[in-house]
Amino acid sequence: MLQLRTAPYFIIGLFTIAISCLRASVHPEFSWGAHALVGLMQLLSLICVWKLVQTINSVLDRYIPFAQGPLARVLLQIAITMLILGPIMIAVAVLCKPYYPSYVSKQFIGIAVILFVVVIVLFNFGFYAFHFFSNWQNSIEDNAKLEIQAADLEREKFNLQYHQLRNQVNPHYLFNTLTSLDGLIHTDPELASQFVRHMSKVYRYVLQHKESEVVSLDEELEFIGHYIELLQIRYAGGLNIVHDISEEARDKGIVMVTLQMVLDNAIKHNVVQASAPLNISMEDEGRYLVIRNNKQLRKQIESSNGQGVQQLRQLYGYLTNLPVIVDDNEHYYLIKIPLI
Numbered sequence: 001m002l003q004l005r006t007a008p009y010f011i012i013g014l015f016t017i018a019i020s021c022l023r024a025s026v027h028p029e030f031s032w033g034a035h036a037l038v039g040l041m042q043l044l045s046l047i048c049v050w051k052l053v054q055t056i057n058s059v060l061d062r063y064i065p066f067a068q069g070p071l072a073r074v075l076l077q078i079a080i081t082m083l084i085l086g087p088i089m090i091a092v093a094v095l096c097k098p099y100y101p102s103y104v105s106k107q108f109i110g111i112a113v114i115l116f117v118v119v120i121v122l123f124n125f126g127f128y129a130f131h132f133f134s135n136w137q138n139s140i141e142d143n144a145k146l147e148i149q150a151a152d153l154e155r156e157k158f159n160l161q162y163h164q165l166r167n168q169v170n171p172h173y174l175f176n177t178l179t180s181l182d183g184l185i186h187t188d189p190e191l192a193s194q195f196v197r198h199m200s201k202v203y204r205y206v207l208q209h210k211e212s213e214v215v216s217l218d219e220e221l222e223f224i225g226h227y228i229e230l231l232q233i234r235y236a237g238g239l240n241i242v243h244d245i246s247e248e249a250r251d252k253g254i255v256m257v258t259l260q261m262v263l264d265n266a267i268k269h270n271v272v273q274a275s276a277p278l279n280i281s282m283e284d285e286g287r288y289l290v291i292r293n294n295k296q297l298r299k300q301i302e303s304s305n306g307q308g309v310q311q312l313r314q315l316y317g318y319l320t321n322l323p324v325i326v327d328d329n330e331h332y333y334l335i336k337i338p339l340i
Helices: 002-026 032-063 070-099 106-187 189-208 217-235 258-269 308-319
Strands: 214-216 239-244 253-255 278-285 288-294 325-328 332-338
Touching: 002 032, 002 106, 032 070, 032 106, 070 106, 106 189, 189 217, 214 217, 217 239, 217 253, 217 258, 253 258, 253 308, 258 278, 258 288, 258 308, 258 332, 308 332
Parallel strands: 239 278
Antiparallel strands: 214 253, 278 288, 288 332, 325 332
């Protein structure tokens, strides 16, 4: 912005130097001191004209905003500038007439008048050129700031949704696992010990990656392996979970605890018992992880608000252009999670 404000004065200075050099070549009989003095007077005069144009613009903005009619506003400003400077130039010409050089004729004066008008017009149009460029630059900077602010807000929204999702999973999981552990302690202490070991590894994973939003699928699968062991102990034959994941897919990323949320969602909505096992499969398909389960819906579902899948869609929508895909029909429920 500082460069933009000083640009008009830089241009005026270059113009003054160019005219001074031209004048020195046409009138070599004048001393360099005389040329420098005339050049300085010319420079100050042009700066005063520029300041006058700025002042007239400020006054007119109060009464005739530029947006009401750009062309009419420019023409009016040119006319006012000429009305103010015209008498001044005439007075200067009359006072200096006794000192005119011999080459100053009527034709010379006529050309000088035309140049005077051209300079006034150029100054006004130049002012609006700088004015529009300044507004355009401000608009770009404002848009850039808004985009940065929007990105920051989107990031904050993502973090909030992510932590909301993880916080929904953990208390629900902790309640169920502690309930199962309480029963195992009395009936099968050895199995309860295994249960605690798997449970500790699950929570170690959560603590180790508590600041991570995206982990590798391989890490998530290692975590979910311990979680599946807990589920198998809890449901004793009523749950069958298999996965077939390629090495290439394992190197890709996934939002932390995605698999836990999907598994819990399937268990929450379906009957899980040895006589009617819930079968869940996981496999990679292109750039997706596909998780599928057969449907044997519960008659009543506790604490379901239907927000889990929607939150996953929003989270992955922030991280990738690939959508979360759901295929829910009468025979099975299938969800495709993008691999990042």
